[in-house]
Amino acid sequence: MRSAEAAAPVALSELMERAGQSLAEAALRFAGPVPALLLCGPGNNGGDGFVAARYLHQREVEVRVAALGEAQTDLARAARAAWGGAIEPIEDAAPAPLVIDCLFGTGLKRGLEDAVSERLSGLVKSAQWAVAADLPSGVEADSGGLLSQVPAFDLTVSFGALKPAHRLMPAMARMGRVVLADIGITADGPWFEIGEPALPPVAPDAHKYSRGLVHCLTGEMPGAMALAASAAARSGAGYVRVSTSAPIAGLPRSVVQVGDAPLADPRIGCLLVGPGLGKLPQLLTLALTSHRPKVIDAEAIGHVGDPARLKGQDAVITPHSGEFATLFGELPGSKAEQALAAAAASGAVVVYKGADTLVAAPDGRLGFAPPAPAWLATAGTGDVLAGMIAALRARGMPAFEAACAGVWLHGRAAERAGPYMIADDLLEWL
Numbered sequence: 001m002r003s004a005e006a007a008a009p010v011a012l013s014e015l016m017e018r019a020g021q022s023l024a025e026a027a028l029r030f031a032g033p034v035p036a037l038l039l040c041g042p043g044n045n046g047g048d049g050f051v052a053a054r055y056l057h058q059r060e061v062e063v064r065v066a067a068l069g070e071a072q073t074d075l076a077r078a079a080r081a082a083w084g085g086a087i088e089p090i091e092d093a094a095p096a097p098l099v100i101d102c103l104f105g106t107g108l109k110r111g112l113e114d115a116v117s118e119r120l121s122g123l124v125k126s127a128q129w130a131v132a133a134d135l136p137s138g139v140e141a142d143s144g145g146l147l148s149q150v151p152a153f154d155l156t157v158s159f160g161a162l163k164p165a166h167r168l169m170p171a172m173a174r175m176g177r178v179v180l181a182d183i184g185i186t187a188d189g190p191w192f193e194i195g196e197p198a199l200p201p202v203a204p205d206a207h208k209y210s211r212g213l214v215h216c217l218t219g220e221m222p223g224a225m226a227l228a229a230s231a232a233a234r235s236g237a238g239y240v241r242v243s244t245s246a247p248i249a250g251l252p253r254s255v256v257q258v259g260d261a262p263l264a265d266p267r268i269g270c271l272l273v274g275p276g277l278g279k280l281p282q283l284l285t286l287a288l289t290s291h292r293p294k295v296i297d298a299e300a301i302g303h304v305g306d307p308a309r310l311k312g313q314d315a316v317i318t319p320h321s322g323e324f325a326t327l328f329g330e331l332p333g334s335k336a337e338q339a340l341a342a343a344a345a346s347g348a349v350v351v352y353k354g355a356d357t358l359v360a361a362p363d364g365r366l367g368f369a370p371p372a373p374a375w376l377a378t379a380g381t382g383d384v385l386a387g388m389i390a391a392l393r394a395r396g397m398p399a400f401e402a403a404c405a406g407v408w409l410h411g412r413a414a415e416r417a418g419p420y421m422i423a424d425d426l427l428e429w430l
């Protein structure tokens with residue numbers, strides 16, 4: 001982001017002008033023309049606040065500005081001078097219906113002093129609308145960590161590009177709605193927010209194999225594979241086959257249950273191993289001897305042992321944090337950096353699950369899932385996701401795209417299924 005700012009074809013002062021104007025417009029359009037209090041810090045985030053105050057005043061909004069010390073950059077000093085109105089010390093600032101936090105943005109180096117963060121929290125909580133400029137103060141931009149207490153905002157206006165913190169927990173949960181203001185910077189990073197997928201069409205001459213055969217290896221807990229296989233069938237695979245030593249109850253009749261089947265079968269579009277696997281590492285080994293694309297989920301991830309075993313496997317792995325740590329150990333950096341390092345070490349596409357699910361590819365691509373409902377945190381939803389990704393892979397989507405599409409669709413299905421859903425209910429919404 002900073003290099004994009006430095007390379008921008010417009011002066012930095014113009015970028016700040018655009019940022020402040022965007023902030024003012026967004027706040028006005030969301031909250032209406034209610035009295036506003038801008039909290040301005042010493043850096044350029046504070047400068048954005050002074051610019052926004054000027055625009056809100058021009059739009060005849062009743063505006064007060066409270067500052068945290070003196071401006072410390074030339075841009076912020078100029079913006080403060082151009083504001084020209086009164087400036088209160090932040091400790092004396094009275095509450096307002098609209099509070100706009102411009103204390104710190106991407107330049108935050110350490111947590112806010114206790115008195116400042118408590119003041120910020122108090123003003124935010126008493127406001128009808130709380131808006132953050134670029135990032136809520138106290139959030140670390142790259143990791144999504146909280147360096148001090150951060151209250152919950154209604155709206156965050158990000159400038160130029162989303163920062164990782166906009167999509168990483170715990171910061172993500174404090175942002176409210178996130179809107180992105182284009183201030184004239186091109187920030188073409190390798191990461192993006194996962195959007196609605198373009199799914200492969202069904203060819204007029206399609207047959208069940210060409211639409212994708214998913215072959216599932218069942219373990220000790222067949223219920224989990226019943227969920228995963230059903231999800232694969234409901235996600236457009238032409239044929240879902242489950243190898244199992246005993247009949248599995250609850251599978252759609254269209255899902256074929258077999259004993260053994262050759263895994264080298266070139267018609268297999270994707271193998272699925274892991275849901276309900278239990279202590280049967282030999283099934284993972286069997287899957288790894290096949291040269292077919294594969295989704296490796298749940299306990300199978302723990303059986304991998306060495307990430308290098310996945311090199312050349314054309315695999316998607318879908319760990320939650322515990323499974324991730326089992327396979328990759330404690331990696332340094334943010335969740336995004338850890339996922340990218342894991343993808344590079346294993347050569348697999350890594351779906352690192354959680355409230356802030358992200359998808360990392362070995363070539364450095366990184367997709368952040370849009371926020372999904374917290375009620376996905378219930379048993380079996382991971383099995384459903386694994387089955388969905390396997391089906392999309394079998395339908396011919398490349399591994400990274402199939403993983404991103406599965407994650408996006410899974411979140412939207414949960415939104416429709418509602419707060420008291422169980423994993424089985426998701427199947428109705430695929």
Ligand SMILES: NC(=O)C1=CN([C@@H]2O[C@H](COP(=O)(O)OP(=O)(O)OC[C@H]3O[C@@H](n4cnc5c(N)ncnc54)[C@H](O)[C@@H]3O)[C@@H](O)[C@H]2O)[C@@H](O)CC1
Pocket residue numbers: 005012015016017019020041042043044045046047048072073103104105106107108109110111112113133134135159183
């Ligand atoms: N650089 C640019 O061209 C643009 C920057 N913009 C804004 O500028 C922000 C980044 O500005 P800055 O780099 O000045 O950073 P900030 O405004 O986030 O704050 C940095 C200042 O705060 C001090 N500081 C950091 N942590 C502190 C703490 N815990 N307690 C007290 N002081 C602390 C630093 O020493 C520095 O003086 C962005 O988030 C965005 O809002 C926008 O105006 C768009 C253009």
